[in-house]
Amino acid sequence: MKKEINVAAAIIKDHSGKILCTLRKNSNPLGNFWEFPGGKIEKDETSFEAIEREIYEELNLKVVAKNTYMKNTHEYKEVIVNLILIECDVLEGTIILNDHSAFLWLKTENLSSLVWAPADIPAVKKLMS
Numbered sequence: 001m002k003k004e005i006n007v008a009a010a011i012i013k014d015h016s017g018k019i020l021c022t023l024r025k026n027s028n029p030l031g032n033f034w035e036f037p038g039g040k041i042e043k044d045e046t047s048f049e050a051i052e053r054e055i056y057e058e059l060n061l062k063v064v065a066k067n068t069y070m071k072n073t074h075e076y077k078e079v080i081v082n083l084i085l086i087e088c089d090v091l092e093g094t095i096i097l098n099d100h101s102a103f104l105w106l107k108t109e110n111l112s113s114l115v116w117a118p119a120d121i122p123a124v125k126k127l128m129s
Contacts, residue, residue, distance in 0.1 A: 009038035018105035074119035
């Protein structure tokens with residue numbers, strides 16, 4: 001039986017409506033794929049607590065989780081990822097890449113120009129529709 005992990009990912013928009021996209025480091029699993037930033041939900045935390053913690057750890061941004069945008073389950077070769085995408089607002093901070101190799105702010109109509117991690121693709125499609 002495959003291991004299952006619960007992951008929270010942030011949908012963060014800037015003042016003009018562009019969405020924050022982050023590129024996984026080449027050394028990470030799924031390296032060089034784009035994703036919505038986030039990470040594993042720890043045992044005793046909610047998805048909202050997890051996303052606020054992860055975004056601070058990964059990007060040096062203090063965010064507030066607003067609402068769940070969608071949920072998606074994706075089965076990879078080694079693991080099943082239960083992904084919860086959460087809309088967040090930035091409270092403060094300047095992006096410092098601690099866990100990614102690059103970031104972009106993209107208009108929704110341009111999201112399909114990136115090569116996304118498979119678990120993120122349903123959210124990309126929903127955002128573009």
